[in-house]
Amino acid sequence: xxxxxxxxxxxxxxxxxxxxxxxxxxxxxxxVRAGEVHAVMGRNGSGKSTLSKVLxxxxxxxxxxxxxxxxxxxxxxxxxxxxxxxxxxxxxQYPVExxxxxxxxxxxxxxxxxxxxxxxxxxxxFAFEDHVHDKLKVVQMDPAFLERSVNEGFSGGEKKRNxxxxxxxxxxxxxxxxxTDSGLDIDxxxxxxxxxxxxxxxxxxxxxxxxxxxxLDEITPDYxxxxxxxxxxxxxxxxxxxxxxxTGYDWVDQELAAQGVA
Amino acid sequence: xxxxxxxxxxxxxxKYGFVTEIETDKIAKGLSEEVVRLISAKKEEPDFLLQFRxxxxxxxxxxxxxxxxxxxxxxxxxxxxxxxAAPKQKEKKASLDEVDPKLLETFDKxxxxxxxxxxxxxxxxDAVFDSVSIxxxxxxxxxxxxxxxxxxxxxxxxxxxxxxxxxxxxxxxNDNYFAALNSAVFSDGSFVxxxxxxxxxxxxxxxxxxxxxxxxxxxxxxIVAEEGASVSxxxxxxxxxxxxxxxxxxxxxxxxxxxxxIKYSTVQNWYAGxxxxxxxxxxxxxxxxxxxxxxxxxxxxxxxxxxxxTWKYPSCVLxxxxxxxxxxxVALTNNCQQADTGTKMVHVGPRTRSTIVSKGISxxxxxxxxxxxxxxxxxxKGARNYSQCDSMLIGDQAAANTYPYIRSQQPQAAIxxxxxxxxxxxxxxxxxxxxxxxFEEAVSMMVSGFCRDVFNQLPMEFAAEADKLLALKLEGxxx
Numbered sequence: 001x002x003x004x005x006x007x008x009x010x011x012x013x014x015x016x017x018x019x020x021x022x023x024x025x026x027x028x029x030x031x032v033r034a035g036e037v038h039a040v041m042g043r044n045g046s047g048k049s050t051l052s053k054v055l056x057x058x059x060x061x062x063x064x065x066x067x068x069x070x071x072x073x074x075x076x077x078x079x080x081x082x083x084x085x086x087x088x089x090x091x092x093q094y095p096v097e098x099x100x101x102x103x104x105x106x107x108x109x110x111x112x113x114x115x116x117x118x119x120x121x122x123x124x125x126f127a128f129e130d131h132v133h134d135k136l137k138v139v140q141m142d143p144a145f146l147e148r149s150v151n152e153g154f155s156g157g158e159k160k161r162n163x164x165x166x167x168x169x170x171x172x173x174x175x176x177x178x179x180t181d182s183g184l185d186i187d188x189x190x191x192x193x194x195x196x197x198x199x200x201x202x203x204x205x206x207x208x209x210x211x212x213x214x215x216l217d218e219i220t221p222d223y224x225x226x227x228x229x230x231x232x233x234x235x236x237x238x239x240x241x242x243x244x245x246x247t248g249y250d251w252v253d254q255e256l257a258a259q260g261v262a
Numbered sequence: 263x264x265x266x267x268x269x270x271x272x273x274x275x276x277k278y279g280f281v282t283e284i285e286t287d288k289i290a291k292g293l294s295e296e297v298v299r300l301i302s303a304k305k306e307e308p309d310f311l312l313q314f315r316x317x318x319x320x321x322x323x324x325x326x327x328x329x330x331x332x333x334x335x336x337x338x339x340x341x342x343x344x345x346x347a348a349p350k351q352k353e354k355k356a357s358l359d360e361v362d363p364k365l366l367e368t369f370d371k372x373x374x375x376x377x378x379x380x381x382x383x384x385x386x387x388d389a390v391f392d393s394v395s396i397x398x399x400x401x402x403x404x405x406x407x408x409x410x411x412x413x414x415x416x417x418x419x420x421x422x423x424x425x426x427x428x429x430x431x432x433x434x435x436n437d438n439y440f441a442a443l444n445s446a447v448f449s450d451g452s453f454v455x456x457x458x459x460x461x462x463x464x465x466x467x468x469x470x471x472x473x474x475x476x477x478x479x480x481x482x483x484x485i486v487a488e489e490g491a492s493v494s495x496x497x498x499x500x501x502x503x504x505x506x507x508x509x510x511x512x513x514x515x516x517x518x519x520x521x522x523x524i525k526y527s528t529v530q531n532w533y534a535g536x537x538x539x540x541x542x543x544x545x546x547x548x549x550x551x552x553x554x555x556x557x558x559x560x561x562x563x564x565x566x567x568x569x570x571x572t573w574k575y576p577s578c579v580l581x582x583x584x585x586x587x588x589x590x591x592v593a594l595t596n597n598c599q600q601a602d603t604g605t606k607m608v609h610v611g612p613r614t615r616s617t618i619v620s621k622g623i624s625x626x627x628x629x630x631x632x633x634x635x636x637x638x639x640x641x642x643k644g645a646r647n648y649s650q651c652d653s654m655l656i657g658d659q660a661a662a663n664t665y666p667y668i669r670s671q672q673p674q675a676a677i678x679x680x681x682x683x684x685x686x687x688x689x690x691x692x693x694x695x696x697x698x699x700x701f702e703e704a705v706s707m708m709v710s711g712f713c714r715d716v717f718n719q720l721p722m723e724f725a726a727e728a729d730k731l732l733a734l735k736l737e738g739x740x741x
Contacts (some may be wrong), residue, residue, distance in 0.1 A: 100711025
């Protein structure tokens with residue numbers, strides 16, 4: 001939902017970042033306001049996953065230039081955990097397994113860290129069990145997954161549902177979902193997308209990072225951005241995604257060649 | 263990595279590192295037959311005990327210090343150690359009021375209140391200060407059940423027949439170098455006797471405190487559970503920070519008769535030396551339990567976090583038919599600590615079963631080795647063993663080794679061994695951080711998840727303690 005007067009949540013200006021001294025992001029500009037759903041599309045290696053990791057604060061990615069303001073605050077001054085507590089959420093493309101750490105306990109500690117920051121009361125084990133059972137419905141998840149270790153032995157689809165469950169618990173202000181659709185069959189995709197749609201409000205925003213149009217059939221974006229060579233090459237409405245579906249990314253190469261980048 | 267992660271937190275002070283100023287009765291440094299006789303005389307021991315000591319000492323003289331463990335340390339000068347030191351106080355304490363208040367204060371500071379009002383409910387404590395027992399709580403209450411829980415010295419005076427019957431029957435005085443040394447010069451320790459059919463009504467616990475800088479520590483613990491008896495026993499250990507090393511060579515013997523069960527838990531937090539490996543305790547300990555009776559059970563649970571050097575293999579000799587031995591261990595090494603620890607499960611009787619779960623965590627520049635023996639004797643028909651040895655590496659300068667030894671003389675025995683090594687990855691930490699969990703907490707969550715199988719074996723009130731202790735020991739070790 002586009003409202004020009006809505007609060008600016010994320011303001012990315014001329015962002016540059018490297019991995020192992022290799023420049024990946026080369027001047028990204030993007031503004032995200034409350035209530036909006038953005039889709040960032042592009043081929044492998046275009047820099048879209050790097051953008052999500054940089055925003056969440058992954059230590060392997062080094063910011064080499066530009067600024068990101070999150071609700072007016074310099075994002076890069078904050079540790080990853082601090083960003084999360086303030087409402088920045090990254091849904092991982094490949095959620096890692098953490099053997100021995102109970103999923104339920106992990107979700108509780110995580111939820112309480114966010115609640116504490118928001119001045120809300122900490123939930124004890126019992127209160128949290130009730131709380132989490134409500135949220136399980138959002139992603140139609142079997143409570144048995146709470147008893148297991150974090151993501152351990154989960155199928156691809158179960159891992160993604162667990163990500164959206166975390167999103168439901170943390171109630172983020174800006175949710176960045178990195179290839180949440182990858183590895184999902186159509187039923188799982190609908191459940192995950194349904195969860196994302198339920199959680200979208202006019203006060204938060206979603207940044208979908210995706211390869212394919214099919215996720216956008218389920219979640220309607222307000223803006224579609226096409227990334228290539230570490231920058232946003234073109235921005236449009238949802239029709240841009242449909243156009244990409246039909247024409248592919250060949251035009252991107254031509255455009256880059258014309259600009260003398262590729 | 264993240265700015266909060268590294269060095270400023272590494273030097274987390276060891277909070278038990280203080281020294282208590284107290285007058286002690288100390289003999290001169292050095293070890294000889296004369297010293298052995300002097301210790302025995304000071305303790306007014308019966309002749310059988312003096313003979314036990316002398317035999318051990320004479321045998322010790324013929325032995326060489328073992329060097330097979332994956333440990334490196336400068337040679338120990340056995341003549342440069344004081345073999346007897348005791349806090350000066352009235353000979354016999356009728357009540358706690360007569361115990362030097364400084365000693366009570368020391369244990370208060372360590373979180374082990376001994377005074378009547380503040381005692382831990384349902385845990386009886388024997389407090390051992392520089393190898394001398396200074397107080398035992400709840401003795402009378404335990405006596406009502408026929409349970410004997412007292413210092414070793416007291417037991418020698420009051421129950422000499424029990425000591426004579428059981429001492430050295432599990433770990434003989436010539437068992438190994440350090441056991442022989444201990445047998446010659448041991449000062450004090452705890453004695454537990456649970457009579458036939460009695461389930462000990464409370465947790466028993468001994469708290470060992472080293473205070474002197476140049477005194478060797480040689481405790482002796484003996485626990486006997488008669489037919490059908492059961493007991494859960496916990497030991498805790500701390501020491502001040504000195505820049506010299508102190509030798510600690512204890513012996514623990516457990517005897518379980520038919521249907522008896524002994525659960526022995528240790529939370530070892532001796533001073534580990536500083537981040538450069540200066541100072542710390544040399545811990546050379548022989549712990550062995552004998553499941554003498556049919557269907558008896560002995561379970562060792564250890565959480566080893568301290569000491570500069572750890573050489574320790576709590577073992578079970580499964581003699582009785584259908585007897586059960588268990589070993590659950592978490593050994594954490596950081597900085598320059600070295601640990602070579604594990605267990606021996608010796609299956610003698612038919613259908614005996616044993617379980618080994620070992621979790622080694624190495625951080626800093628430390629070295630952590632698991633060494634274990636599973637032996638199936640010719641009569642151990644239908645015996646089973648299951649071993650699981652997992653190592654976790656933190657950082658890129660720590661070492662982990664596993665040395666499993668398996669010997670079987672019985673074709674109808676089953677032995678299973680599983681081992682794994684893992685490392686806390688940057689991606690796992692980032693995942694937890696990106697969910698609002700701080701860096702240190704993320705590390706400690708993963709470590710405690712890794713150790714869960716072992717912590718579940720600890721008595722409830724100590725499991726949480728062990729969790730906290732590990733978190734404290736690891737602060738700042740990742741990054």
